[in-house]
Amino acid sequence: MTLVAPVGTAALREARFDDDAPEETELREVRTRAGDLAGLSGTSGFRRVYTAPERRCRATADALGVHSVPAPELGDPDPGEWRGRTLAEVAAADPAGVAAWLTDPDAAPPGGEPLRSLLTRTGDWLASQAEEGGRVLVVAGPAVVRAAVVGALDLPPAAFWRLDVPPLSRTDLTGRGGRWNWRCATPL
Template identity: 85%
Template sequence: MTVRVTLVASVMTAALRAARFDDDTPGEAELRQVRARAGVLAGLSGSGGFRRVYTGPEARCRATAEALGVHSVPAPELGDPDVGEWRGRTLAEIAAADPAGVAAWLTDPDAAPHGGEPLRSLLTRTGGWLASQAERGGRVLAVAGPAAVRAAVVSALDLPPDVFWRLDVPPLSRTDLTGRSGRWNWRCAAPL
């Protein structure tokens, strides 16, 4: 059975722009950008449409899905990593206060200097979600944050965890994964 998973990265928000570990709702200008691309999804899903549509639990993911005009089911497995006590702070602030912690976070997939979730845990839960979709087959759409999209690619292709930090996922980009018989193929991110 074949599954085709289209991952759409959530829209840019003030928190993402500032590299702040926070979830916020996009502004009206950003949502207009999303609405302008809503018709593209019909062409992506083929004649049968998407069998299942999910969204990460963050406000920006839910707002992106709504602006795209799709009804979605929340999938906690597609959420951003829990950054514990770093929540609400920018990466620059954290790097100035705890450079060793940031270095560990970026180099050790089991490190959680923030007291939250390590990278390996994010990869495992996102990979588990992908495996559950493969079992069901069909076309799937998921609107998620860039971290979840990167984790999906790393998990699907069974890449080393450090590759996660080397993938760029622009807002409103599309990443396609096709799975069959325990093997995944990746179509690199494309504009939505």
């Protein structure tokens, strides 16, 4: 399974809880490099191709030239009432809430989704893909890629916060018989 993080957006750079559209200059770079992106352009060699519902993920898949199936279960965690605000703004207004969210996998933004829920749904989706077998390409946000690595390697939830997934990077998970291995993230 190859997981591709989408192009960067202003929201990602600002650490803002939002799904804004990617910048055209970054999408142009993806289109220009699509033929060189480690065999990811088109769907050649992949049995299934999925895209998370966020605009930046769909736009990245389109720029790569892949025909994908939408996978809502691969969506970013719901930030609830934090949507549209930066992490710094939320931390200034609710330091205890942010501290709990960063340390307790069952804590959630008000009206949002806890980390444990993201880990569970991502892990369930991984298990379903392992049962089907074959090469899979996924374009999903950094949080989902991190959750996939945590689940695949049976890491504790706290490890989620220790993984960095840069824009336009790939993470490869390989395995058989229910056992996953991680091939460290590298630039496309």
